[in-house]
Structure formats: C-alpha cells, structure tokens
Amino acid sequence: MHELLIQQQIEAAHRTGTKLNIIGGDSKSWYGREATGEPLPVTRHAGIISYQPTELVITARAATRLSVIADALDECKQRLPFDPPSFGEAATLGGTLACGFSGPRRPYAGSCRDFVLGCRIINGKGEVMHFGGEVMKNVAGFDVSRLMAGSLGTLGVLLDVSLKVLPHRQTEQTLVVKASLAEAIGIMNHRAGTDLPVTAMAADASHVYFRLCGTHSSVQKSALLMGGDIYADGLQLWKGIREHSLPFFLDERPLWRISLPSDVPHPVLSDSDDADWLIGWGGAQRWLKSGLPAGQVFAMAEQAAGHATLFRGGDRAGEIFSPLSEGQMRLHRRIKHAFDPKGILNPGRMYEGL
C-alpha cells in the first residue's frame, strides 16, 4: 500500500521532472550535501518481512527502525555484524544503508555493504525491481544491491533489504594502554596483524583501546597475551565512539571523517593547530575536529592515499565528499543516468550535479 504511494509519487515526479527528497526516519538529514526537492516520505514502509536465524538472513522494509531490527536479532542472540551507528532513535535500515554507515567493528567484521544480500528498489522512473536475494552466495546479474549502499538515495528508493547477520559475541573485554596518537598507529597495526580476536581499536590523545570478543576462555587468554589494563566500561566507550556521544564530538567545529590506510603516520596535518583527533578502525578512520578550509582537508587526505568527508557541520552547500577523478565522475554521471535519467532522486545530495 505504502509502496504503491511511493511508486506513484516517483512516477509522477519522473513525468514532471520534479526533484524529490527521500525522507525515512529523518535522523540523518544533516549528512551529505543540502537536501532539495519535494519531500518523499517513506517512513510507513516499515516492518520485518522475514527472519530465519538459522539462515543468518533478515529481510525488512527499508523504514524499519534499526532498534526494531536490533531487538529482533538480539532475541535470537544475533546482530548486524557491521555494528551500524544510529545517530538517533528514529534511524532506519534504509537510511543506514543509503549512508553506508558502519561502526567500530567494521575493519574486522566488514562494512555495511559487505552484508547486503539483496534489495528491492524503485528507480527514478518508478520501476520496482528486485536484485540479489536472501542467500549468502549469489553471482547472478550485476551486484546492484551493494551499489545501493552508500549511494545516498541518488539511484533508487530502497523498499526492502536483505542482510546477512551473525551470532552475538559470547564475551567481550576492553583493554587500555597509555600512548600518544602517533604511537597508537603503530600499536594498533601491530595488534591487527596478530591472530588475537580483536574486534575494535581506537585511540584518543592519551590512550589506545582494544576490544576482544569470543568465547570466555579465549578472551581471557588473549587479554593476557595482549597486555594493558582492563577498561571497565567498554560497552559505553564503544557506543560513545559509534554514536558520536563522547565529549570529543561535542566540540563546535565541523567534524571530518578521514579515511586512510591504517598505517599512515599521525599526524597527517602537521602544520595546523586547528585540529583535534580521535582515531578509530585501528587507524583506518580518523575523526578530525577542525575549522580548516575543505579544500585543504581534501588535499591532505588525498596526499595520504585516502579521502575525507565533511561529516557534520560546515558548509553543506559546498563539497562534502572528496572530489572524484574525472574518469570516476564520468562513470558516476552515467550510472546515475542509468537509474534516474531525469535526476529527480536526492539530486546533489552526494555531489553537485549528481
């Protein structure tokens, strides 16, 4: 029913060339470039469609709240492996997927897109299509489902999504070691190269934090091997990093996400005082609080073989994501055109003109 309404609004917009702003839980309207266009509410297309714990697959309508999914999985001692942040109660599965968000576990378990198995979408012509499926392995046709992850609603409106899920950890333990940020990079990469069951690593200005997960005996023994002090409130710490509720994130300045090869030495911005850092993903994701001009941050990230996103704050009408190469941008335009020939779905939300 709601699906039909969504489809009709897209069909009508396609006919008239009306730009649409897709709105799910509206918990992440601050992300990406400024939204424009007529609102396309999708909130009512919600609910879990199927969940078979022994298949390790859940299929839900896109506007299903992340919390609803987490509760359903929790009941069967399972979880979303990519540990997504919700950034608000109203966060939905579709919005999370559209943003491609993953939490602290990402480098060790995989990213949001890694766990997408299939989806139903409506493209910019109002056509309902089904890609992928509900099985772990499926190489029939191009992988449109994973393409949807992180595409910010610019290629299609997500209707239903199937994700691979995994069992919960049995035990977890967080350890802490004193270290500067520069030292932390070396320590984290060294640990990641061992066979210890690390599932999260982060560093602030004075400490490095490690999370171990597994069976009780395995976590105990690994903790001894790894060394460091037991950090009592690990659960809160990782939640604070995931949900950006730590004091670091409350600073007024814009928040940048810098994605780098995990071993790139710290600091990457040696010439600036206007830079505070929190390092996650074992060195691969570096949060930066800074009022530096966007161009300077993009250039710095590129020099270090990575990329930057103006995650929160700053000029949302300017460029938010690292510039694409000419070849990449040409492909992006053509792909956008292949899904949304009139450019009506979340136009400009990712890049200007896309």
Add this chain to the structure above:
Amino acid sequence: MQRMKKEDLISRLKPMLSQGSVLSGEEELKPYECDGISVYRQLPLLVVLPETIEQVQAVLRLCLKLKVAVVARGAGTGLSGGSMPVEGAVVLSLAKFNRIISINKDNRSAVVQPGVRNLAISEAVDDLGLYYAPDPSSQIACTIGGNVAENSGGVHCLKYGLTVHNVLGLKMLAMDGALIELGGAALDGPGYDLLALMHGSEGLLGLIVEVTVKLLPKPELARVVMAAFDDIEKAGQAVADIIAAGIVPAGLEMMDHLAITAAEAFAHAGYPCDAQAIVLCEIDGTQASVEDFITSVEQVFQCAGAVQVRASENEAERLKLWAGRKAAFPAVGRLAPDYYCMDGTIPKSALASVLRQIAQWSVEFGLPVANVFHAGDGNMHPLILYDANKPGELERTEAFGEKILELCVKSGGSITGEHGVGIEKLDSMCLQFGALELTQFFAIKDAFDPDRLLNPGKAVPTLHRCAELGRMHVHDGVLPHPELERF
C-alpha cells in the same frame, strides 16, 4: 571481409605489443577456445598478450575504433564460459600481468597484477603470518583478476566472505582506455561503490589491470569435525543446528552418499562409506576458542543423530579429512565419462526438499547425481553424471540441470552461487530476473561500455532471448515481457 579485418587488426596490433604477443594461427588459438566448461567452444579472431597497462590501453582503443569485441581472460578456469571467446572477438589475455607489485605488512594489504594466481598471494605472504582468504577450488591455477570478475567463493566464505569482501581496490580500464581507480588501501571510499559493482561483472564493465587485496593474520589453529549421518535430512538439520548454536564455522561442507563413496575410493580420507551424508565443520581461531567451539560442534552433531563424529587431533588428520572433500570432483569424475557441475544456491531450510526432488529427477532422467555442498551458505554443487558420446545425453543433462536451477530460484535461491552466468546460464537468468531488472542491467552495461564491446552476449540475456526461449519468470501469475511477441 572477416579475413581482411583480421589481417588489418594483426598489422595494427603487432607494433603495439612485444614479439609473439599476437596469436592468430588456428593451432595457436585452439587453447583459448573454451574455459573450464569445455562443452562451450568458440575460436577467437585473435589472442593478444599485452604486458603493460599502456599496451592494454592501446589494444582497447584500437578495438573500440574498429568496433571489435574484447574478451578478457585470466587462467581460463571459469566454469560458466565467462572467458570463452565470442565470435569475431579479440581475446585479451592477462597472463603476463603476473607480478606481485607490493606487500604491505603494516596495513596488511598487497597490490598485485590481475594475472597473479590466487594461491600465489598466500604463498608470498606466508612468512609474514598472513594469507589471502578466498580459496576457490581452482586456487592453484585461477588468477585474482578472474576471481574479481566472477566474485569467486570457496569453502571458507561463510566466515571470511567472497572475493568482494577481500578486495580493497582495483585499477580498471574502460573500453576507451581510460584508467579508473576504485577503492584502495583506505576503507569505504567516496561515491558509488563501483568496487562492489565490478565484482562478478564477468568482464562486461571494464578490464581489471591491478588489484589491492586484504590480507588476514593466519589463525593460530584450525580443526575439523567430520560427522556421518544415516539420513541426509538429519545432516541438513545438523547444519542448521550448528548455526542456531551461535557457531560460525570457517567451513561447513556436506556430501551425499554417492559423493562420499567416490571421494573415499579416490582419497582414502576415512569417510564411512555406508553413510548417507557427511558434514565437515571446520573451526579456526585462537587455540582456546577452537577448543571451546569444537566441543560445541561435537555436541550439536551428536544431538542431531550423527552415527559417527570425529574431530581432527592434528594438522595431518585435518588435511586428511579435507582431502576427500577437496578431491570430490575428480573422484566423481571417475564414475562416468563426463559430469556436469551445477552451482545453485538455496536457503538452508530448503535443502532436504530440494535434494528429494533432485533424487526423483535423477531417476526420471536416468542420470545419476552426486551432491557436494558448501552447506553453510546454501551453495549446492550437484554433479550430474553422463556420457557425452551417447547421442542426446548431453542435451538431457542440460535439461536436467536447468530444472535444478529453476528449483533453486523457486526455493528462494539463485541460479549461481559462485560460478557465474557466463554463456552457460544465460537462459536460466530469464527465470531469476524480469524484464525491468534485465533492462537495468543493460543500462549499467551501457554506462560503462556504450558500444557493448566488452565480453558481449555474456552474463545478461537480452529480453528477446528470454522471450524466444519461452523461459518465463512467472511471478504471481503475471507473465514477464508482455511487450514482446511470442512465437
């Protein structure tokens, strides 16, 4: 006409490439006429063996100008005809791109050329305590470029994922020779996830010329448990029970009676030949966690009614238990002159009913079937035994195979889990996708390759083909492609 075109192409290609890198005689082209599925054959117009990215770019630009199709080829071990030449096409072999460019121990990645063999990566980083996780059965021979093109799996997918989960970046060439970098050692790049889209695109979207792979620390320990069952349904339930118990095995494999007896006779792995099914469950990780989980696995199997449960006590035993499974295909190959390897996926809950149906059809078609599965991820490999020299038997086998794939789709699965569509499953694609999806696939193809010169005619069937074959994807009683005429 064709002759002139060929001579013209040769004369233009030769100055671009090293001596001996343009193959044109029939005896030189013969080895390239098929890939791992030899029932489909086609001689290419020419084969070129470039050595540098610049040479590949020059070949592509020339082929674009002359509107000559290009089929990329790695080791040619694919099982769906993905790298089988198409008529009048240039086969572009990446065999000379066989260098590991760099290994980064610190961030656990390696940059390799596409013609590097899958296993060669793990061998090269072995002394660093690292490895590359995806392990398709052809890993001794198959190349990483082909793995990306097919999104290859292996026996460890359930825990470690497919190729798409283990590749960080690619350099690809568009048909016009433009070099495009996707991803890299930094995670989750900006823009659309074209890195994911390239995986499993079967050479239709671009030419892969460099791959950055993720390397993992080798687990401290791996052990395998073999459980034998007197009933295949019990074995299927045991697989579900393992997952329900919160265990994520590194590998979870199953074989049926015919596959067991063939494998045991071939590899002497110690499988009980009177069993109707065996399940192999491998656990890896730290020693402590492996011991904990092995105990749980043994309990689960016993509760599920296994008639025999045996855990490997050392590496030699582990390898021996795997030897049978790994030799299953050649072992089954000794039972009949030919076998046809299917590759469908189904939800695990459908396993028993799908197997019963296959057994019934096996009798009806008069063709024995041995079943080997990646049970953990519902990926079945029914091996249909036949004799290609008996008139009509190949056709009967293909018909049987297609019925199996149709059943996979009806059961909520897919026509291919890891072998790809290629040329082999084009018709079955019409069962899985409707006209809108197929049209969208072509729109994606056109976004990358507007002249449709890269591996044309593979992976995605035209609407016309689906309609002509009368192979309908009937959903809710609605006929697909109503816009097309029926004959």
